[in-house]
Every structure is written in C-alpha cells, then in structure tokens.
Amino acid sequence: MPKEVGFQINTLIVDDDKxxxxxxxxxxxxxxxxxxxxxxxxxxxxxxxxxxxDLILLDLVMPGMGGLDLLKFAKKINPDVIxxxxxxxxxxxxxITAIREGAYDYIRKPCKLEEISIVVENAIDRIRLNRENRExxxxxxxxxxxxxxxxxxxxxxxKIASINxxxxxxxxxxxxxxxxxxxxxxxxxxxxxxSLLKENGMLTEIEFREFKRHLVEMIRAKE
Amino acid sequence: MxxxxxxxxxxxxETILEVFKEYLESVNNxxxxxxxxxxxxxxxxxxxxxxxxxxxxxxxxxxxxxLTKKIHAYDNTIPVVVITGFPSTDxxxxxxxxxxxxxxxxxx
Numbered sequence: 001m002p003k004e005v006g007f008q009i010n011t012l013i014v015d016d017d018k019x020x021x022x023x024x025x026x027x028x029x030x031x032x033x034x035x036x037x038x039x040x041x042x043x044x045x046x047x048x049x050x051x052x053x054d055l056i057l058l059d060l061v062m063p064g065m066g067g068l069d070l071l072k073f074a075k076k077i078n079p080d081v082i083x084x085x086x087x088x089x090x091x092x093x094x095x096i097t098a099i100r101e102g103a104y105d106y107i108r109k110p111c112k113l114e115e116i117s118i119v120v121e122n123a124i125d126r127i128r129l130n131r132e133n134r135e136x137x138x139x140x141x142x143x144x145x146x147x148x149x150x151x152x153x154x155x156x157x158x159k160i161a162s163i164n165x166x167x168x169x170x171x172x173x174x175x176x177x178x179x180x181x182x183x184x185x186x187x188x189x190x191x192x193x194x195s196l197l198k199e200n201g202m203l204t205e206i207e208f209r210e211f212k213r214h215l216v217e218m219i220r221a222k223e
Numbered sequence: 224m225x226x227x228x229x230x231x232x233x234x235x236x237e238t239i240l241e242v243f244k245e246y247l248e249s250v251n252n253x254x255x256x257x258x259x260x261x262x263x264x265x266x267x268x269x270x271x272x273x274x275x276x277x278x279x280x281x282x283x284x285x286x287x288x289x290l291t292k293k294i295h296a297y298d299n300t301i302p303v304v305v306i307t308g309f310p311s312t313d314x315x316x317x318x319x320x321x322x323x324x325x326x327x328x329x330x331x
Binding site: 108 | 296310311312316319320323324325326
C-alpha cells in the first residue's frame with residue numbers, strides 16, 4: 001500500500017514527448033512538490049502502484065496505453081487523485097469520456113505554460129482543501145469517540161448522571177457537522193451549539209476555534 | 224430507497240421535461256421537479272432537498288454552466304448532468320471545468 005507523504009504534493013507527469021514532459025517537470029518542481037515523470041503508460045502504471053500521487057498530468061495519445069485508460073486506472077487506485085488531461089487531439093468523444101471518468105481538467109495543446117500553471121495551482125488548492133477536510137473530519141471523529149468514552153465513564157461513576165450530552169438539550173458534535181445540506185440559518189444554530197459545548201468544557205479552546213473556523217468557512221462558501 | 228430521491232430537470236423545451244418526468248417517475252419512482260429556466264431551478268433547489276439535477280446547456284437568462292456554478296455555490300454535493308442538442312468539444316471542456324459530472328446528447 002503506498003504511503004501518503006505529509007503536506008507534500010506528489011505529482012506524476014505522463015507524456016511520450018520527452019521534451020514536453022521534462023519542461024512540465026521543471027515548471028512544476030518546487031520544494032513542497034515531488035514530481036515524477038514517465039514517458040509511457042506502462043511505466044506510469046508501475047509508478048502509480050508504488051507511489052500515492054495527488055496530481056497526475058496525462059497526455060491523451062501515447063503508444064501502448066492511452067491517457068483515458070491511465071485515467072481509469074489512476075482513479076481506481078486512488079479515487080481522490082486529481083487528473084488533468086493534456087492533449088493535442090481533443091475530440092468530443094474523448095472529452096465526454098474524460099468527464100465520465102472524473103478528469104479534473106482538459107488542456108488542449110498548443111497551450112501556454114502559464115495556462116498549465118494556473119490549472120495546476122487550482123488543482124493543488126483543491127488537493128489541500130480536500131486534505132484539510134479529511135483531517136478535520138478525523139479530528140471530529142476522534143473528539144466524538146472521546147466524548148462517548150467520557151460519557152460512559154461518567155455515567156458508570158455516577159458523578160454526573162444528570163448530564164447526558166446526547167439526550168439532553170446539549171447538542172452533539174454529530175449534529176454540528178453532519179448536515180452539509182443545511183440552509184444557511186442552521187449555521188447560526190450550529191455556532192450557538194458549538195459555544196454551548198465549549199462553555200460546558202466539552203471542547204478545548206483550540207478545538208473550539210478550529211470548528212468555528214470550519215463552520216464560518218462553510219457559511220462563506222454558501223454565500 | 225428511491226422514494227426519497229428528488230430529481231430536478233431544467234429545460235426550456237416542454238417535451239424534454241415531460242419525457243424526463245414521465246420516464247424517471249415510472250421507472251424508478253423518483254420525485255421529479257421541472258423548471259423552464261435557471262431562476263425557477265434555483266428557487267426549487269432552495270426549497271427542496273434535490274439529489275441530482277439534469278440541465279439543458281443553452282437557456283435564456285441563465286445557461287446550464289452558470290446555473291451549475293450557482294447550484295454548487297449553494298450545495299456542491301448536488302451532481303449536475305448536462306443535456307444538450309448542440310454538443311461541441313468546447314462545450315464539453317467548459318462543463319468539465321465547472322464540475323459537471325456527465326453530458327447527455329439530445330435526442331436522448
């Protein structure tokens with residue numbers, strides 16, 4: 001099983017045109033980015049099996065295995081991977097197939113390096129956001145699990161039997177973050193619920209600030 | 224399970240709306256809402272918990288891509304499928320860049 005590397009963005013460039021592939025590598029290489037290059041589909045498959053990539057730039061037409069087959073394979077190995085197709089042979093059929101297979105973007109050659117940079121930067125922003133969301137959800141799950149353990153211990157000890165965070169008026173963290181489709185008004189309730197959890201010592205100052213920031217971002221995203 | 228699924232179909236062609244509604248309601252027992260333009264669609268999106276949206280691309284007032292952007296600004300978990308009678312590579316790429324999940328070509 002490939003390992004995920006911290007906050008580094010792992011990128012794979014697949015193009016049978018070595019000059020283009022090397023130019024893209026130079027363009028995308030950065031201290032926070034590890035960039036691998038493959039010049040054919042089969043070595044790309046091998047590389048995808050060894051490493052977990054966040055971003056893949058694929059040439060559409062290559063001898064042996066084409067970009068669309070590689071797109072399917074990449075998504076099968078890692079459904080979260082962002083794949084950008086770069087092609088000089090764009091057709092209606094390949095573009096529709098790329099959508100169906102979950103391509104993030106489709107760049108037609110000839111294109112300016114600046115255009116590729118913008119698309120890649122947008123893709124990296126998306127990767128960071130997805131990663132942040134996953135981490136936040138994990139923290140939330142951990143906090144929820146801790147709360148459940150805390151609740152069980154307290155009920156068993158009989159010290160605070162009168163307080164039940166999940167059946168009294170105390171809002172649960174599950175309620176706070178589980179309903180992504182809430183109309184904007186519900187966020188006010190959620191913020192109030194969050195304050196109540198903090199007042200009752202269920203959240204640390206850091207956790208409170210982090211959850212509040214997440215909620216505010218959700219509200220802004222809805223606006 | 225399909226009883227709770229609400230689908231929104233947006234098209235300025237009445238026939239398309241009727242065909243989609245009749246087909247989806249009869250085959251899968253989905254609840255189908257129809258809108259003749261983007262603004263009507265947004266009103267329904269705000270009112271109902273829509274699971275999936277099919278939209279025409281070329282429509283007056285708000286086209287399919289602009290409508291998708293507004294839908295996703297409200298709720299980015301709603302998948303949007305484009306239906307169009309005038310497919311072009313440019314249109315497909317434009318929809319791809321805006322998070323549309325599939326592309327159907329009329330006549331369907």
